[in-house]
Amino acid sequence: MARRNRKESYIQRPWRRNPMTSLYRDYFYFHFTNWPTPPYRNGCYLCYQVERTQNRLPVLINKGVFENKFYPEEPHHAELCFLDWFKTQEVFLVKNMPRDEKYHVKWYMSWSPCFECARKVVEYLKDHKHVQLSIFTARLYFSREPEYQQGLLSLDSAGASVAIMSADDFFYCWKTFVDHQQLVFQPWKKIHRNSRYLSKQLENILKKN
Template sequence: MAEKQSTSQPPQTPQNPPQTEDTPEVGEEEVEKKEQEELPPFEIVEGSRIPASSFKFQFKNVEYSSGRNKTLLCYTVERAGGQVYSGYLEDEHAFSHAEEAFFTTVLPQFLSAGPVTVTCYVSSSPCVSCAASIAKCLKRSKALQLRLVLARIFQWEEPEIRGALRGLRSAGCALRMMRSTDFAHLWKNFVEPDAPVDGEEGVVEGEGGQVGGEFGVFIPWEDLEENSRYYEEKLAEILR
């Protein structure tokens, strides 16, 4: 499928005016309210590639996801006739989530044309609200087969999160954790390398040194396999 351009421009975060003696101080609550009113709910990007540095940070399957305050969702939609569509969505701020955007805005256009098989690779598992929305979509759409492949589990210690994941499984969603082959698949099909190193075209810098190729080669981080097994154990415990 030919690549499509972004359907919208990234929202610009409003800048606060410089404080002077003549400028009244604006309270934090008023600033938050103003930003919430001005920012659109999400940005949808289809057919584009994720910057390599963003992918390596947001999809890294660490136990504690400090600083990773957005969700990236890569999807493939397969129709019965063999047509395959793909793209990715990204949270631009904290007031809505990529999962909700996909299941309410992107997926419905495919469901009207018969059975579809959807695979979503998500940097973090859905929150309670998004999990409930996905479960409702599955119950409404009998022609939908869904698999969520997760890099991390969001707040897995919380009973509400654990219950939400069990609810997804009960609604018919297949859940599993990402493995090294999944990260490599995303790197090949969804990632745009960062700027070339030392002016060498087609060469990108990976963790552990330079790597070559049109889009580079995925270099696993040190604890990828260990962290993947850790999360697999946690998911199995939750779904037991």
């Protein structure tokens, strides 16, 4: 039997309330495939985990998945959906928190942030020194456009770590954020080559800092 391509195996489902606990398997394959410029990938998915350092050891506090919000309200990118949600949690997260402890937030994203989202994330990090952010992205969004490059540079300057997802990161996301139902992750062709290519692109951008 011929294997269906990614577009044919992707079934659009009704939007679910942010944050979601897990991602559909076909959504993960379709949206996180790390081809540099794949067609039809108009949305963005953000898998997150929040860790708190206690006695210098990371403790997992929360994890889930955000997607771009298109309806019924004004469109909202996944990064801003996360920030809106995280701000509502902070009142409880920072309560009785020792000054030397921090929250480490990790994002695994299907696209890197646009320049507008990057600006808002930078503003948030500057006002919340107790939050450290690491961004792992499957692909770079409009990476040749100067304003989008500047967005990545501003995140780097603000102390956020920005990196391209490796094959190990995709395996980790599959295990941690995908409703895989005990199925094994099947890497797509050129997953390693694409990761190296995009990593070199990102390295060249961040050299400008």
